Amino acid sequence: MTIKLIAVDLDGTLLTSTKQILPETEKALKQASAQGIKVVLATGRPLSGVMQYNKQLGLTGSDQYNIVFNGAVIQNLAGKVLMDMKMNYHDFTNMLKLQRLAHVNLHFETPECFWTCDRDLAMHLNVNAAVNNSMIKVRKVEEIPQDFTFNKVGFSMTADEAEVDKLWNNIPEWAFAQYDVVRSFANIVELNVLGASKGNALMDLAARLKIEQQQVMVFGDQGNDISMFNNPEFTKVAMGNATEQIKTSADYVTDDNDHNGIARALKKFVL
Numbered sequence: 224m225t226i227k228l229i230a231v232d233l234d235g236t237l238l239t240s241t242k243q244i245l246p247e248t249e250k251a252l253k254q255a256s257a258q259g260i261k262v263v264l265a266t267g268r269p270l271s272g273v274m275q276y277n278k279q280l281g282l283t284g285s286d287q288y289n290i291v292f293n294g295a296v297i298q299n300l301a302g303k304v305l306m307d308m309k310m311n312y313h314d315f316t317n318m319l320k321l322q323r324l325a326h327v328n329l330h331f332e333t334p335e336c337f338w339t340c341d342r343d344l345a346m347h348l349n350v351n352a353a354v355n356n357s358m359i360k361v362r363k364v365e366e367i368p369q370d371f372t373f374n375k376v377g378f379s380m381t382a383d384e385a386e387v388d389k390l391w392n393n394i395p396e397w398a399f400a401q402y403d404v405v406r407s408f409a410n411i412v413e414l415n416v417l418g419a420s421k422g423n424a425l426m427d428l429a430a431r432l433k434i435e436q437q438q439v440m441v442f443g444d445q446g447n448d449i450s451m452f453n454n455p456e457f458t459k460v461a462m463g464n465a466t467e468q469i470k471t472s473a474d475y476v477t478d479d480n481d482h483n484g485i486a487r488a489l490k491k492f493v494l
Contacts, residue, residue, distance in 0.1 A: 226458065226493050227438040229255060230290070230425050230451065231485065233266040234408075235444040236462050237276065239481045242354070244279055251486035252280050254494055261432065265290040265421045267375065267407055267447050269334055270298060272355030292332060292374040293405065293447050294424035295415045306427060308419040309372040314402075318376050318414070319364065321398060325390035326381055327412075330359070331373040338373065340364050345381040347410060380410040387412060407447035422450030425457075440493065442477075442485055443469055460488045 231237045231252070237244060256262045262282060264273050270291050277283065277300055285301040297306040315331065319340075322329045328348045331338040337352045337359045344359065352359045380387050387410055394412075398404060403415040421443075429439055436456035443451055444465035452459045452472035461470045463479035470476050475492070477484035 225438060226260060226440045227434045228261040228263060228425075228429055228432065228440070229489075229493070230263045230265045230421070230439065230441045232421075232443040232445070232448050233264060233268060233273065233276065235464060235480055236442050236448075237264070237480070237485065244276060245481075245483050245486070247483045247486045249280060251483075251489045251494060255489060256281065258494075260493070261288070261434070263288050263290060263425070263428065265294070265425060265441075265448075265451070267291075267293045267413060268355050269332060269357060269374075270296075271334070271357055274300075288428055290421055290424045290428065293403070293407070293413060293415050293419065294421040294450070295374040295419040296334075297424050297428055305431065306424065307374070308416045309374055310376070310416050312367070312369050312371050314376075314416075315367060315371055315373070317398070317401070321390070321394065322378065324393045325378075325386045326383070327378045327386050327390055328381055330377050330379070331371075332357075332375040332377065333373050336360050338362065338367070338371075340367070343381070345379065347379050348377075351377070351379070374415070376414040378412040378414075384410050403450075405447045405449070407445050413447060420450035421448060422452075422454050425451060426454070442488070444480065445469065458492070460485075460492075 252262050283300050285299045287300045295308040298304045328341050328345050337357050403420050405413050407413045440458040441451040442460045444462040459473045461473035461476045462484045477488040
């Protein structure tokens with residue numbers, strides 16, 4: 224069946240190890256877009272961390288879309304929000320309980336900024352905020368208002384990646400029952416409201432656009448992409464640098480993100 228929508232993860236997929244889009248990959252995605260195929264960036268980042276890449280790919284306006292915050296938010300590139308799944312103050316207190324399981328930074332992501340109650344911030348968290356063009360607001364727990372809402376939570380390494388392992392291995396069953404929990408990279412664990420995932424958001428967007436799920440192709444490499452790769456209807460392409468779980472779930476394994484893996488697969492199956 225003809226592909227009508229291509230969903231592309233950012234870090235480790237569209238972007239190289241140096242956070243660039245390779246010229247050949249850019250050309251292939253622009254060619255697909257010129258043919259009327261929707262190119263949708265699907266990422267754990269907020270929209271502020273995605274717009275420069277939309278611009279580079281020539282994606283603008285109310286008929287182009289991004290899936291952000293790991294699927295908690297769908298919005299068009301004119302700024303209209305189509306779906307917005309948030310957590311609240313009760314969830315905030317639950318995250319503080321989880322943080323006690325290991326020595327990790329904890330931050331809360333909103334479209335406006337990152338929030339944290341940690342005073343000692345590791346370089347990873349500072350870099351993450353900078354990459355996403357977001358400021359970090361540091362507040363005491365008692366300064367967080369009762370009406371506080373946020374789209375995504377991140378637990379990240381401080382000095383020792385083993386602490387993220389410790390957290391991941393000790394997350395209680397109640398957390399998995401109440402939240403969508405993924406290990407997006409070795410040094411970060413992310414949580415969203417239950418049901419918020421890239422896979423579910425992509426199904427929602429495809430339905431809104433009247434695109435059959437069999438007409439959707441996805442590209443990914445890490446744990447926060449697995450929800451897209453669990454859909455048997457999508458055409459699933461794993462990057463050469465993907466986790467074994469992603470590769471096992473894929474229909475095709477392409478080259479890695481530093482060697483035009485996306486362009487190779489598009490030339491083979493779409494262009």
